[in-house]
Amino acid sequence: MKRIAMIPARYAASRFPAKLMQDxxxxxxxxxxxxxxxxxxxFDDVYVVTDSDIIFDVVVAAGGKAIMSKKEHECGSDRIAEAIEDMDVDIIVNVQGDEPFIDKESLANVLSVFDNDPKEEIDLASLMFKITDIEEISNPNAVKVIVxxxxxxxxxxxSPIxxxxxxxVDTIYYRHKGIYAFRKRALLDFQRLPMLQLEATEKIEAIRYLEYGKKLKMVETDVSGIGIDTPEDLEKAKKVWK
Structure with missing residues (x-):
C-alpha cells in the first residue's frame, strides 16, 4: 500500500492568526x-497542502513539497481530498500543521489498523487519549469521543460524553487527537457528501463520517502532544523545544 502524509495548512486561523508561521x-x-x-x-511522500502563497513559498524554500489548493475549503479533509483526487495512493494520513512534536509510534499504530484489516472494513482511523482533568473534560475546545x-x-x-x-461509576473520558488516516475512497466520499445537522452543530468534521455510516477506528495513545492553537500554546512549545 502506498502511504502519504498530507499537512493541511491555512494561513488564517480564528484563534491564532498566522500561527503556522510563528517561530x-x-x-x-x-x-x-x-x-x-x-x-x-x-510515508512514501509528505506534502503540505495550503491556500496561502506565504506558506507554500516557505515550504518550498525549505526543500519541502507543497500543493496549492484550487478551491476554498471549510476543513482540512476537503482540502486534502482535492489534492489527492488524481494521486495513485491507498492510505492518506492527515497530520495537523500545528503539531510539531509528532509522535512516530502513534502514527505507526494508526497505520497498522489498515495492515490488520484484510477485508477493508475500516474506512479511517484516528487517535484518542485518556483525560481526567475536570476542566479539560468540560472544555468545548477539547473534543471528546466515545467508542x-x-x-x-x-x-x-x-460536551462531556x-x-x-x-x-x-468509574467513567473514562477520551479526548480526540485530530490525526486521521483515511482510505482514499473514504476521503473522496467525504468531499462529495454534504454536511449534515450533527456536524454543523458540533463543528467536528469526524462526525460527517459517522453520519454517513463510515467505520472509524480509534487507537489509544499515551501521548497527548502539544497542538499550537493559542499564543500560550506556542510559549509552551518553545519551552519544550529548548
Missing amino acids: LGGQPVIIRTYQATVQTQL DTNNVALYFSR PYPRDKD
Missing part, C-alpha cells in the same frame, strides 16, 4: 511539523 527554534511551526513528519520515515468494545467511534462531542449521571 519555533528558528523555523516556522509548519516547517517543524513537516520535518518531524518526514523524519518518521513512515464501542472494538474501539470503533460511536460519537464525538464538545458520556454524561456522568451516576457518580459511583
Whole structure:
C-alpha cells in the first residue's frame, strides 16, 4: 500500500492568526511539523497542502513539497481530498500543521489498523487519549469521543460524553487527537457528501463520517502532544523545544 502524509495548512486561523508561521527554534511551526513528519520515515511522500502563497513559498524554500489548493475549503479533509483526487495512493494520513512534536509510534499504530484489516472494513482511523482533568473534560475546545468494545467511534462531542449521571461509576473520558488516516475512497466520499445537522452543530468534521455510516477506528495513545492553537500554546512549545 502506498502511504502519504498530507499537512493541511491555512494561513488564517480564528484563534491564532498566522500561527503556522510563528517561530519555533528558528523555523516556522509548519516547517517543524513537516520535518518531524518526514523524519518518521513512515510515508512514501509528505506534502503540505495550503491556500496561502506565504506558506507554500516557505515550504518550498525549505526543500519541502507543497500543493496549492484550487478551491476554498471549510476543513482540512476537503482540502486534502482535492489534492489527492488524481494521486495513485491507498492510505492518506492527515497530520495537523500545528503539531510539531509528532509522535512516530502513534502514527505507526494508526497505520497498522489498515495492515490488520484484510477485508477493508475500516474506512479511517484516528487517535484518542485518556483525560481526567475536570476542566479539560468540560472544555468545548477539547473534543471528546466515545467508542464501542472494538474501539470503533460511536460519537464525538464538545460536551462531556458520556454524561456522568451516576457518580459511583468509574467513567473514562477520551479526548480526540485530530490525526486521521483515511482510505482514499473514504476521503473522496467525504468531499462529495454534504454536511449534515450533527456536524454543523458540533463543528467536528469526524462526525460527517459517522453520519454517513463510515467505520472509524480509534487507537489509544499515551501521548497527548502539544497542538499550537493559542499564543500560550506556542510559549509552551518553545519551552519544550529548548
